[in-house]
Amino acid sequence: MTLTMFLTSLTLATTTNLILIIQLLIITYVARYYYKYFTRQSPLPGPFPLPLVGNLFQVGLNPAKYAMDHHHEFDKMFEIWVGSKRFIFLSHHSLTENIYIPNVNNKFFARIQIPFLENIGLQHGLIFNNNYQIWKRNRKFVVQSLMSPRFLRRFTLLAQSLFNENESFWDKKEYHIDFAKWTKNFTTDITLRTTTRRPSYCLNTFVFGDPTNSEEIKKSIKFIHATQTFFENIMFEIFVPNVLKHYFPGFYHMNKMYIKNMNWLNETISDIIKKRRTEIENYDEVGSDLIDILLTLNTSRDSNGYNEDETPMSDQEVRATIIEVSAAGIDTTANTCCFVVWQLSHHPRVVARFRDEMREILGDDTTRQITYEDLEKFTYLDAIIKESQRTIPVVPLSMRTCVEGSVIGGNSWEPNTVFFIDHEQIHKSPDCWENPDKFIPERFLKGSDHEIVKNSFIPFGGGIRICPGRHMAMVELKTLLILIYRKYDIELVDKVSKKPKVIFIGTKTCTDLKVIARSRNYNNV
Numbered sequence: 038m039t040l041t042m043f044l045t046s047l048t049l050a051t052t053t054n055l056i057l058i059i060q061l062l063i064i065t066y067v068a069r070y071y072y073k074y075f076t077r078q079s080p081l082p083g084p085f086p087l088p089l090v091g092n093l094f095q096v097g098l099n100p101a102k103y104a105m106d107h108h109h110e111f112d113k114m115f116e117i118w119v120g121s122k123r124f125i126f127l128s129h130h131s132l133t134e135n136i137y138i139p140n141v142n143n144k145f146f147a148r149i150q151i152p153f154l155e156n157i158g159l160q161h162g163l164i165f166n167n168n169y170q171i172w173k174r175n176r177k178f179v180v181q182s183l184m185s186p187r188f189l190r191r192f193t194l195l196a197q198s199l200f201n202e203n204e205s206f207w208d209k210k211e212y213h214i215d216f217a218k219w220t221k222n223f224t225t226d227i228t229l230r231t232t233t234r235r236p237s238y239c240l241n242t243f244v245f246g247d248p249t250n251s252e253e254i255k256k257s258i259k260f261i262h263a264t265q266t267f268f269e270n271i272m273f274e275i276f277v278p279n280v281l282k283h284y285f286p287g288f289y290h291m292n293k294m295y296i297k298n299m300n301w302l303n304e305t306i307s308d309i310i311k312k313r314r315t316e317i318e319n320y321d322e323v324g325s326d327l328i329d330i331l332l333t334l335n336t337s338r339d340s341n342g343y344n345e346d347e348t349p350m351s352d353q354e355v356r357a358t359i360i361e362v363s364a365a366g367i368d369t370t371a372n373t374c375c376f377v378v379w380q381l382s383h384h385p386r387v388v389a390r391f392r393d394e395m396r397e398i399l400g401d402d403t404t405r406q407i408t409y410e411d412l413e414k415f416t417y418l419d420a421i422i423k424e425s426q427r428t429i430p431v432v433p434l435s436m437r438t439c440v441e442g443s444v445i446g447g448n449s450w451e452p453n454t455v456f457f458i459d460h461e462q463i464h465k466s467p468d469c470w471e472n473p474d475k476f477i478p479e480r481f482l483k484g485s486d487h488e489i490v491k492n493s494f495i496p497f498g499g500g501i502r503i504c505p506g507r508h509m510a511m512v513e514l515k516t517l518l519i520l521i522y523r524k525y526d527i528e529l530v531d532k533v534s535k536k537p538k539v540i541f542i543g544t545k546t547c548t549d550l551k552v553i554a555r556s557r558n559y560n561n562v
């Protein structure tokens with residue numbers, strides 16, 4: 038046997054062995070995967086998973102859409118698999134009892150851990166922060182800022198001035214507008230102005246165009262896409278296994294795009310924080326915007342003094358918090374506003390009662406400034422928004438994990454099991470809502486016959502992680518709806534569709550809502 042022949046047979050033997058080893062590894066992986074699946078604790082119904090990808094092909098990146106389309110096949114609980122991790126859907130209010138409790142003595146404080154966020158330092162804010170002590174301090178600071186009457190009063194005025202800046206277009210005889218785009222531009226501007234204290238020009242550019250082509254304006258516009266992509270990116274991180282992200286062309290390119298987007302957000306907000314910290318250190322006046330409050334709380338510039346047991350927030354924590362608050366506040370509020378307008382367009386009786394309430398509180402002067410105190414009197418408008426959130430919740434699912442073994446719905450769950458609380462199904466449960474598909478704001482009015490069952494209405498989640506932006510969102514929604522409906526009649530262009538046009542990107546997003554706004558003054562002349 039020549040040396041070449043020997044080497045060739047050796048290579049062949051090695052290749053054959055390698056193939057055998059790979060085959061053996063695959064068989065072992067598949068056997069282990071299905072052993073784990075078939076011997077799982079408390080098995081529930083759900084789509085059958087495949088090794089490595091779990092239910093990716095049935096569920097995609099849209100667990101909320103999957104739950105909406107398939108809930109009738111399952112009972113109050115079902116499961117899906119993400120790779121080799123189990124996610125449990127809870128679709129009945131009674132199952133949330135141990136999760137939505139307002140103190141830390143529950144086992145469901147944590148959300149899922151996302152290594153990608155840890156790699157770029159974005160686990161230090163609120164939404165994905167599982168360190169209770171740090172989360173508690175950050176949350177206290179955010180709540181102190183976003184829920185203070187001083188902030189909310191200023192925010193009410195800011196919403197009006199932003200609307201008025203662009204109102205000349207609305208005052209035309211007929212203003213044809215894609216309201217889905219208009220609101221997204223509006224909420225981006227107002228959120229960025231109040232969180233970063235920087236001007237933002239999305240709405241102006243949307244309405245008047247951009248003759249200057251300036252970098253500042255381009256940056257504002259980029260924020261709309263960047264914040265929307267934030268939650269899309271999170272879903273991608275949770276649902277797509279690493280091997281697909283790194284080696285399969287479609288997923289690989291999406292991954293690259295998401296990383297680029299996140300880096301841009303990180304850098305842009307970092308620059309804003311650096312500049313503002315320097316301005317504050319140079320004794321610029323501290324305002325009531327989120328960035329100022331987060332940068333100064335518990336420092337020598339804090340007007341409430343300083344507590345030695347608590348550290349101020351680092352730039353990294355401020356950055357993560359501002360990014361999260363912006364991403365969590367822009368789309369959610371814009372889409373809620375679209376769904377309220379869609380519902381109102383189908384319920385003229387409700388619009389008439391809303392206008393009666395407006396006249397009672399604000400009088401006949403349609404230019405009178407609206408105050409935060411006025412908004413608190415709008416109980417019918419409050420009920421309209423709530424009923425719209427019940428029927429079309431923009432956040433259809435919220436997510437928690439159990440840090441210890443626990444029991445839900447009579448089933449035992451091992452630590453780190455992930456739970457999706459299905460707001461959409463809970464909001465439509467016939468056990469809690471009479472005629473659940475009907476739009477009846479009156480059920481939310483005090484003194485109505487309808488009793489709101491605990492945890493049956495949860496558009497802002499619940500328990501200790503309940504949305505800290507809920508008052509800000511309600512102030513923004515109420516102000517905007519009053520500004521629109523007291524002066525304009527709104528007509529949908531598409532009067533036929535039974536549902537608004539939506540896609541699911543983490544939140545339920547209204548993709549298109551073409552309306553015609555007509556000035557009521559003009560029509561009355």
Ligand code: HEM
Pocket residue numbers: 163164165176183361362363365366367369370373431432434435436495496497498499500501502503504505506507509510
């Ligand atoms: C109509 C608009 C909004 C809806 C429907 C909404 C809904 C939600 C929901 C369902 C959660 C999860 C709560 C849970 O796990 O129990 C949440 C969390 C959160 N929201 Fe909102 N939200 C809205 C507006 C806002 C605004 C305007 C902000 C801030 C400006 C905001 C900031 C946050 C933050 C930071 C969290 C994470 C809280 C934590 O984990 O401690 N949201 N929101």
